[in-house]
Amino acid sequence: MDTTTNYINNFLNYLKLQRGESPNTIRAYKKDLFEFFQFVKTMPEEVDSVAIRGFISEQILKGNSKTTVTRKLSSIRSFFSYLYSEGIIKINPARAVSSLKVRRNLPKFLTIDDTFKLIESPSEDKFIVQRDRAMLELLYGCGIRVSELCSLNLEDLNLKDGLIKVKGKGQKERIVPLGQKAKEAIKKYLAMRHILRIKKRFATQEAPLFINNRGNRISDRQVRRVVIKYAKAIGIQEKIGPHTLRHTFASHLLMEGADLRVIQELLGHSSLSTTQIYTHIDLKHLMEIYDKSHPLNKEEN
Template structure:
């Protein structure tokens, strides 16, 4: 069974261009399932049925694992069995017959514009490290990039004249994302502090490429330094980017392209329509929004 897991991970890495973080998650979740199978008396993946999968998930629940983690492990099992079915190693995807836990539909956090301004307008970039950190924040908010996409950028990927960045997203899909003048100015200031004109766009003090973990630390540190109470991450800025575009009237499908989502439903979860925007839409559209004598004429 270890060989089948190794083949699946190789498929994810080579054919699906999965990130190292994704590969680690799949490896951990599926290895845990394999450890469960031995005591359950299952010696072959062909012996696994929906009952076995349900017993595995029930054990996770008994141990107190949160529903999101249980759902993630079920998703990993479904992906693995789909791979096995396509390779004709098992007759059917038994994990698809198992219903996952019901997850609360939480709205992920985003920053209002005034807090974005506080985050960005910290002390002037007095040294190379601060110039770099400011450029990271500005580009994350201006482009909505995933942290892995930002970390993977090279200097040549940023067209500073056109104010666009070439991004290699999930599944190896390339897209061009614009950014504004604030991010362009911050990028110019940062690049003016470093000697190398090529290679990784964002580097550490030794000249190596910044990791996603390092970028998360930079964002958290700057948010704390700016006095923001809420927890801020690169993902927060990605949600903020999408929400502010939608709130200003941007088309949802255009936002989908900018974020690099293959499904519009994913983009809908990323965006938050602010209450002010909802009130403007309501006041403009509802016939009885303004009281007596102020009704909106019905359309012809």
């Protein structure tokens, strides 16, 4: 194993053990860093800001989005900050590289009618269908991330008090309230899950909340397929996924007058600035209502 690979592996272990980053995040860091060092073809101690800018320029010329390039730059910065803090390098070359200005697109969200149609579309009295209904209820009713949904265990549920314990980014835990419909959907699903477990004799050492027919924890990809499947079934043509329901949750709360800091806590955002993007959505919604409802606008139409 060469020195660069050893540095990268030590950094990835630091991300996992010290910062509690998710496997997906660690994989992204690993991919970005190996791609960078394949480009510069030099040791970390010999990298300068010119080399980093060259890599970023090449990524832009390749046609990668600013969001993707910004993520790669963030990976490089974190890596060199780690090397600097460990005393491996005396100067951090990434500090001299300016950030890209990224235009943040407003997240897509569903109307209330489309949201209800989507959630209520799984209605058959079958294990998989009831599981799908419970997952959709949680994604919209609690605004949790797909990774948070998949990592839920039975012990994280408190149906009596209507609460769930969610592990967010960096393994930070938060308590999120369950709505009545979500509780009912989960109860129906759990009854069928219990019958399936006895019938197929699933191992009980680990108790993931959402499982497939073989008793294995459901994956992010499977959840995305579920959302797409039911969206298409009710005629939603736009490209949506589990994160769309998270955006919908936040947008609908704001429209109904919820405090932005409450939404921040429910979503598990570490910074209020991340949550503030939803104020732009609400403003857009208010403008649409104004255009449709104001008497002067009606006279013009």
